[in-house]
Amino acid sequence: MRIPFIAGNWKMYKTIAQARAFADEFKNLYHDTDVKTAIFAPYTQLETLVEAFKGSGIGVGAQNVHFAKEGAYTGEVSVAMLEEIGVDYCLVGHSERRQYFAETDESVNLKLKALLESKILPVVCVGENLEEREAGKEEVIVSGQIRADFDGICEADAEKIVVAYEPVWAIGTGKTATPEQANQMCKCIRETLADIYDEETADKIIIQYGGSVKPENATEIMNMEEIDGALVGGASLEPLKFIEIINF
Numbered sequence: 747m748r749i750p751f752i753a754g755n756w757k758m759y760k761t762i763a764q765a766r767a768f769a770d771e772f773k774n775l776y777h778d779t780d781v782k783t784a785i786f787a788p789y790t791q792l793e794t795l796v797e798a799f800k801g802s803g804i805g806v807g808a809q810n811v812h813f814a815k816e817g818a819y820t821g822e823v824s825v826a827m828l829e830e831i832g833v834d835y836c837l838v839g840h841s842e843r844r845q846y847f848a849e850t851d852e853s854v855n856l857k858l859k860a861l862l863e864s865k866i867l868p869v870v871c872v873g874e875n876l877e878e879r880e881a882g883k884e885e886v887i888v889s890g891q892i893r894a895d896f897d898g899i900c901e902a903d904a905e906k907i908v909v910a911y912e913p914v915w916a917i918g919t920g921k922t923a924t925p926e927q928a929n930q931m932c933k934c935i936r937e938t939l940a941d942i943y944d945e946e947t948a949d950k951i952i953i954q955y956g957g958s959v960k961p962e963n964a965t966e967i968m969n970m971e972e973i974d975g976a977l978v979g980g981a982s983l984e985p986l987k988f989i990e991i992i993n994f
C-alpha cells in the first residue's frame with residue numbers, strides 16, 4: 747500500500763514572516779488524513795516551519811543540498827546543516843535547478859547518495875522538456891534520468907526515495923499533462939525501477955506528478971492508478987488552495 751504524498755514546493759517565494767502566517771493558517775485547516783504532506787521551502791524559512799509544524803504531521807523539506815560533507819563551496823548547504831534544522835525531506839534535481847543551475851544526473855546521483863546516509867528522505871525530480879515531448883522521446887529521456895539518478899543505489903535505499911515526474915512544459919505554464927499522459931509516464935518510471943531493482947521494490951516507491959496541479963484538476967490526477975501524489979508549485983502558496991488539493 748502506497749500512502750499518497752502531496753507536497754508543496756514554494757520555490758523562491760515567501761519571507762519568514764509570510765511562512766509563519768501560512769503555517770498558522772494551514773495548521774488549522776490540516777487534519778491528520780490518509781494523505782501525507784510537506785512543504786519544500788527556501789532555506790531561510792526551514793527553521794520557522796519545522797518549529798511551527800512540530801507535532802502536526804506536516805513535514806518540512808529543503809529544495810536543494812550539496813553532496814559534499816563540508817568544504818569551500820560558497821553559497822551551498824550540506825546534509826548535516828539540514829539535519830541540524832530537523833527537516834524531513836529534500837528535493838533533488840528539480841527541473842529549474844537542472845535548467846538554470848547546471849544540475850546534472852551525475853550531481854543528482856551524488857546528492858541522493860549523500861542524503862541516503864542521513865535520515866532526510868530525498869524527492870528526486872525527473873521530466874522531459876517540450877522539445878523532447880514533441881519528438882516523442884519522453885519515455886527515453888525520463889527512464890534515462892531514472893537510471894542515471896539511481897545508479898549505484900541499493901534496493902533498500904531506493905525504496906526511501908520519492909520520485910516526482912514533472913514535465914518541464916507543464917511547470918508554471920497552466921498547461922497540465924492530461925491524467926493519462928501523467929499516468930503513462932509514472933508507469934514508465936515504475937517499469938524502469940522494476941527493471942533496475944524488481945517489481946516488489948518498484949511497487950513500494952511513491953511517484954508524484956507535478957506541473958500546474960490545482961484544486962480543479964487534483965481529483966482526476968490523484969485517481970490515476972500509477973500516480974501516488976503531487977508536487978504542487980503555485981497552488982501551494984495559498985493555504986486554502988493547498989488544503990483543497992490535499993483533500994482531493
Ligand code: 13P
Binds near residue numbers: 917956957
Ligand atoms: P506549478 O505547480 O507552479 O506548475 O509548479 C510545479 C513544480 O515545479 C513543483 O515542483
